[in-house]
Amino acid sequence: MRSALAALAAAALAAATPARAFVRTTAERTGKPLAWRFPVVPWHVNRDWPATSPSCRPTPAGDPTLDALRASFAQWEQPCANLELPYAGEVPELHTGDGGSYENVVVFRRGWCSQHDQAKLDPCMSDPDVDCGGIYGCFEDSTDCIGQTSCPLDWGIVALTSVLYDPSSGRILDADIELNGWDGVAGNIGSPPQHGWYFTCYPGAGTAQPQATCNRYGEPTAGQPDCASMDLQNTVTHEVGHFVGLRHPCTTDRNREPDLPSCGAGVPAGAVPFADRTMSPTTDVLETKKRHLSPDDLAGLCAIYPEPGGCGCGGGQGAGAVSLLAVLLALRPRRRR
Ligand SMILES: [Zn+2]
Structure with a gap:
């Protein structure tokens, strides 16, 4: 997901799909829609x-x-959908995409690599x-950002989900979420910020957030423009939408994604305005409305993972989850390299 300032984002693995509410x-190439094979x-x-x-620190x-x-x-676990997304613990994995393991991991990046003392000098930046x-x-941004104090296109990326899949079946093999967090270094704290995004963890969606300090330098208050x-x-609720196989419903760059409607366009009667959907491609400082799926996001989830009728899966849910997890691991494909 990008900040509202910048253009498109994440999971850029796409082709045309019918115009619908999601x-x-x-x-790519085969046009197969992506989905996880097991529920x-x-x-x-x-x-x-x-x-x-401070709002994110364990206490x-x-x-x-x-x-x-x-x-x-x-x-994204809803009654209409045959999909469970259990938390499976902490891992040391920092790699994402096809360079990583086949564990689905949420990783907090610390700043942009172009601003990292070692990374910016490392050939990894161009390899x-x-x-x-x-x-x-750190988050691997462009070499063009090295030495810059502003690099809007790359630094507008708040989070990124990489989805690995089998093109012949559309089966998702691995999905990883990177959160582009602040590296703790002072610098341009505007939007987009020079040293990554400052994430907050206030509970209570839809309610006013407490006037905690932004706490970068004990300076601006949360909600003020410089914080x-x-x-x-x-942020993560949006990224999990990519994790389960959804794409943005609209684009801020029709040159790049000519098959999607512009996010500034209207929607058919009865559809949720693009800006009010969890899968809308842009976000803004202190936004919380993506925390809850709109009816159109929910329709997408339930279309991909329809709940089979008369499931009868109430009692043995815990045991079922464990055994399916084992099957999934047993079927893990080999690393390509
Ligand atoms: Zn996105």
């Missing part, structure tokens, strides 16, 4: 993140970061086969 991600898809988290926002009372992630995935993010824990803080749950 848009599925499809495989239980576990995810992990890499917690190598300093949790710079004896709880772990707001994990709570936000769990709530985001849970939003498409080497993942700087997996080495340094480019992003709601973690809002």
Whole structure:
């Protein structure tokens, strides 16, 4: 997902799909719509993140970061859909995409690699086969951003989901979510910020967020223009939509995605305005409306994973989840390289 300032985002694996209230991600070349094969898809988290926002730090009372992630995935577990997304624990994995493992992982990046003292000098920045993010824990942006204090196109990316799939079947093999968090370094804190996005973990969607300090430098208050803080749950709920196989319903760049309507266009009667959907491609500071699926996002989920009639799966849910998890791991494809 990008900030409202910049253009498109994530999971850019697409072709045309029929114009409907939602848009599925499809495989390049074959056009197969993407979906997980099994109804239980576990995810992990890499917690190598300093949790710079006080609102996200674990306390004896709880772990707001994990709570936000769990709530985001849970939003895509709905009665109409045959899909469970259980949290499967912490992992040290930092690699994402086809350079990573086949564990689905949520990773917190710390700043842009172009601003990282070591990464910006490393050939990984220009080598498409080497993942700087997996080495340094930063988000691998363009070499053009090195030495810049502003690089709107790359730094407008708030989060990115990489989906690996089998083109012949559309089956998703792996999905990883990168959150482009702040690296703790002072610099341009505008939007987009020079050193990554400042995520916050305030509960209570739809309610006013507390006037906590942005706390980068004890400076602007959350909600003020210079505090480019992003709601973690809002961000991740959108990314999980890509994780399950949904694409943005509209585009801010029709040159890049001519098959999608412009996000500025109207929608048919009865459809949810693009800006009010979880899968809308842009977000804004302190936005929380993506935390809850709109009816059109829900329609997409339920079309991809229809609940079979008369499921009768009430009692043995826990055991079922464990055994399906084992099957999934047993069928894990080999690494390509
Ligand atoms: Zn997106």
